[in-house]
């Protein structure tokens with residue numbers, strides 16, 4: 318999709334020589350990775366990437382982007398990641414690709430988080446259409462899911478073909494339909510208070526900027 322390509326590549330030009338760069342996950346960030354690899358080759362910028370998933374790690378390695386980890390570098394200068402939904406306050410739902418836990422850790426340790434999306438991801442209210450992904454430990458799921466549903470959703474354990482989807486952390490994902498999330502901060506805290514919930518896909522106050530790709534350019538949004 319051309320809009321994803323435009324947003325993904327545009328964001329890569331915010332990366333400066335010498336930066337530690339958080340590398341998100343998904344099809345939009347794929348274009349960011351390709352543009353970063355071009356800049357490394359042409360402009361000879363020196364950067365170190367910290368991938369937010371095994372999939373991104375593989376792509377970055379194949380493209381020749383040098384990598385490090387949050388063990389070697391505890392602070393990230395800039396992270397570029399995708400999102401499934403973005404609200405007017407730039408709060409996000411993430412985790413469509415199942416990478417939400419590492420994505421949230423990477424975003425949390427970043428000075429700046431740039432989100433790259435196409436217009437279809439911009440919504441007035443989170444969770445009206447998209448199911449909120451929640452990462453849970455891979456045992457005692459019936460009880461954990463029961464507690465999650467008491468917060469006002471119906472849910473499904475995510476499947477990968479005929480078996481249960483496993484995250485990079487060997488956990489499961491519960492996709493939760495809330496039909497609109499009016500209090501995302503409160504819901505995020507309530508979900509994470511359930512023992513067995515590892516993390517949820519609400520990213521509150523984490524995005525510094527959202528870049529929306531259009532056919533003929535981008536729109537940039539940030540909260541002052």
Ligand code: 5RP
Pocket residue numbers: 341342343344345346398399400401410411412413414415416417420
């Ligand atoms: C993965 C994510 C992705 O960033 C999100 O699903 C967006 O993906 P895409 O750029 O392919 O639309 O949160 O866990």
